[in-house]
Amino acid sequence: MRLSCIILNKSRLRDILVKLKHRPSHSFPSPAKQVMDEQNIVIIGAGIGGLSTALALQKFGFQPKVYERASLLGEIGAGIMLTPNAVKALCFLGLENALDHSAVEPVDSVYRRFDTAEEVLRSPLKDKMQAAYGARYFHVHRADLHKNLLDAVLAQDPSAIHVDHEFERLEQGPNSIKAWFASGASIEAALLIGCDGIHSRVRGALYGDENPRFTGQMAWRGMVPAQGLPDTVTEPVSVSWLGEHKHIIQYGVRDRQFINYVAIVATEEWTEEGWNRPADVDEVVSAFEGWHEDVLTLLKSTPEGNCYKWGLFDRDPLDHWTQGRVTLLGDAAHPMLPFMAQGSAMAIEDAVVLGRSLTSHSSIDTALAHYEKERRERTSLIVQKSRQATNLYQRLTGDKSEQRASNLDFLYGYDAATVSI
Ligand SMILES: Cc1cc2nc3c(=O)[nH]c(=O)nc-3n(C[C@H](O)[C@H](O)[C@H](O)COP(=O)(O)OP(=O)(O)OC[C@H]3O[C@@H](n4cnc5c(N)ncnc54)[C@H](O)[C@@H]3O)c2cc1C
Numbered sequence: 001m002r003l004s005c006i007i008l009n010k011s012r013l014r015d016i017l018v019k020l021k022h023r024p025s026h027s028f029p030s031p032a033k034q035v036m037d038e039q040n041i042v043i044i045g046a047g048i049g050g051l052s053t054a055l056a057l058q059k060f061g062f063q064p065k066v067y068e069r070a071s072l073l074g075e076i077g078a079g080i081m082l083t084p085n086a087v088k089a090l091c092f093l094g095l096e097n098a099l100d101h102s103a104v105e106p107v108d109s110v111y112r113r114f115d116t117a118e119e120v121l122r123s124p125l126k127d128k129m130q131a132a133y134g135a136r137y138f139h140v141h142r143a144d145l146h147k148n149l150l151d152a153v154l155a156q157d158p159s160a161i162h163v164d165h166e167f168e169r170l171e172q173g174p175n176s177i178k179a180w181f182a183s184g185a186s187i188e189a190a191l192l193i194g195c196d197g198i199h200s201r202v203r204g205a206l207y208g209d210e211n212p213r214f215t216g217q218m219a220w221r222g223m224v225p226a227q228g229l230p231d232t233v234t235e236p237v238s239v240s241w242l243g244e245h246k247h248i249i250q251y252g253v254r255d256r257q258f259i260n261y262v263a264i265v266a267t268e269e270w271t272e273e274g275w276n277r278p279a280d281v282d283e284v285v286s287a288f289e290g291w292h293e294d295v296l297t298l299l300k301s302t303p304e305g306n307c308y309k310w311g312l313f314d315r316d317p318l319d320h321w322t323q324g325r326v327t328l329l330g331d332a333a334h335p336m337l338p339f340m341a342q343g344s345a346m347a348i349e350d351a352v353v354l355g356r357s358l359t360s361h362s363s364i365d366t367a368l369a370h371y372e373k374e375r376r377e378r379t380s381l382i383v384q385k386s387r388q389a390t391n392l393y394q395r396l397t398g399d400k401s402e403q404r405a406s407n408l409d410f411l412y413g414y415d416a417a418t419v420s421i
Helices: 002-022 031-038 048-059 084-092 096-102 129-133 142-156 201-207 281-287 293-300 343-360 364-388 401-412
Strands: 041-044 065-067 079-082 108-113 119-124 138-141 167-172 177-181 186-189 191-194 213-225 238-242 246-253 258-266 307-314 326-328
Touching (some): 079 084, 084 401, 129 401, 138 246, 167 201, 191 201, 213 281, 258 293, 364 401
Parallel strands (some): 041 191, 191 326
Antiparallel strands (some): 108 119, 177 186, 213 307, 246 258
């Protein structure tokens, strides 16, 4: 009798523990959450950063609204490398299944010499990343990642996103913000998060308009159908072709039906704006004259109308991201060179940390202070490391193994879902 009582109590206790473990983290709202439930949280920009933020906040029971200047939601036709730190944050946001369906997992990372294709380095990704860093490494089409995030946000709240809303300016009162859009419409908010990219108007409203800094690098990108390309080009790996003052990154996306490439060259000046300037395929082919025939085959196979070029810009790290109830996230806060494939990764990590901070702290001000404290140091360092990474890709001399290894632990070891805030 006594024994069965104990057993009953043990199993009840286990039930209670299971329930507590799986209780939604918003069951006991913090004062910060109560304040914001009564008013709006506004996110400016529906890129990868804005949508990740919306999803992170929804996960904790908030109901953010996203305002995007474009009329149609979507992303450009390019690939993105999702390193384990980004994948951990996306899994925390509930996107593990979506990644399983839309992303591909490269077997190895391979560095090749530009002219002979000699393998300078081959390191495992598929067999190593999960064990070493707690998550896999993926390649994905940007449009697919964006759609996965968008679907997840709209599944929680079909009216979460407002297109055709170009943010123009804001005014802050003691506990609220008023924001105006180009149409003349305005909204009030308890918290406004600027996720509006490298040319962020929200950042301009906080810290003044200052142009991004040209990094001395420009890029072409293309998406080439894999069918018909030689096996050496379609090997299921991530390839970095290394040259002097030039490099190319190539990898497969969408079930490896396409090979995405980014071809980057050092250049002195750049005056054109935007990501979507069409380029002639001949231009990129002649910029890489003398490179290995696999490279030239890939570049020459770019379908006409599918080659684009743009200049690479970043900004010096800011001393602060937050003023009152307005903060910055993603490229609005810390645009960086793409050499370490961390721009989106940092935006997704920011989103998870901001969501966790808002639900854990007793006031919005404290939550924003903890968010900024946790994120500013890491992202500022990655802006700097991405600048230094030029020598990893565009210099053929010197041993870079130590620099590569220390970067990996620092970048991939981070887990936005568990880091102390
Ligand atoms: C060549 C290249 C390769 C890259 N590869 C990788 C990679 O492999 N891995 C990786 O993690 N990162 C990569 N990145 C970086 C990554 O693309 C960016 O860091 C990321 O897209 C930033 O997301 P975001 O949401 O902060 O900004 P954005 O993607 O710029 O989104 C900003 C959004 O805000 C909207 N907006 C702008 N102004 C306003 C306004 N006034 N009002 C309302 N809406 C507005 C825009 O229309 C847009 O939808 C790469 C970048 C480059 C250039």
